[in-house]
Amino acid sequence: MLLKLINPKKTIEIGVFTGYSLLLTALAIPDDGKILAIDVDRKTYEIGLPFIKKAGVELKIDYIESQALPVLDKLLEDQKNEGSFEFAFVDADKVNYLNYHERLMKLVKVGGVVIYDNALWGGTVTWPEEEVPEDMRESRLSFLEFNKSIAVDPRIDSSLAAFGDGITICRRIC
Incomplete structure (x- = not known):
């Protein structure tokens, strides 16, 4: 629904x-829309590719197998990419959400929307540190820092939607 509104x-x-x-x-x-899709693992992407092809939307997707930060940095080397994206969705390595955010604030146009998945990180963002499983602690700390940063970022209006594992919806305002 959000994408249809935008x-x-x-x-x-x-x-x-x-x-x-x-x-x-x-x-x-x-129909003339495009998605730049970045992921480090083409094998997992190929699991869903038959469904994308069956839906007839594979030509809308430009897939890049890579870490995202180098791709974003390469995009930013060309000034015509600044403010050229209207929507972004992030569901990647959680420790880099703030790094992605900084780059996306340059790539997404004013009025554009960025959605970050897993903002509640299994609810662990509200747990005492000692109750968080060891394998979730680094990402939990990253989310705590990310959520605090987003809450005070003057470049965006944001809202945390607390369904599923939580999504943060940001609209770039400047």
């Missing part, structure tokens, strides 16, 4: 995994 033609997805959110985005954007 009607973006140029989007970016950081962290594709099996392509579920990628497929939903491709179905929601206009």
Whole structure:
């Protein structure tokens, strides 16, 4: 619904995994819309690729197998990319959310929307440190820092939607 309201033609997805959110985005954007999809593991992307092809939206997707930060930095080397994206979805390595955010604030246009998945990190962002499983602690700390930073970022309006594992919806205002 959000994508239909925005009607973006140029989007970016950081962290594709099996392509579920990628497929939903491709179905929601206009026929002439494009998605730059970045993920480190093409094998997982290929799990969902048959469904993307069956839906007839594979031509909307430009897939890049890579870490996202080098791709974002390369995009920013060309000034015409600044403010050229209308929508971004992030569901990648959690420790880099702040790094992604800084780059996306340059790539997404004023009025554009960025969504970050897993903002509640299994609810651990509200737990005492000693109750958080060891393998979730680094990402939990990253989310705590990310959530605090987003809450006071003057470049955006943001809202945390507490369904599923939580998503943070940001609208760039300057």
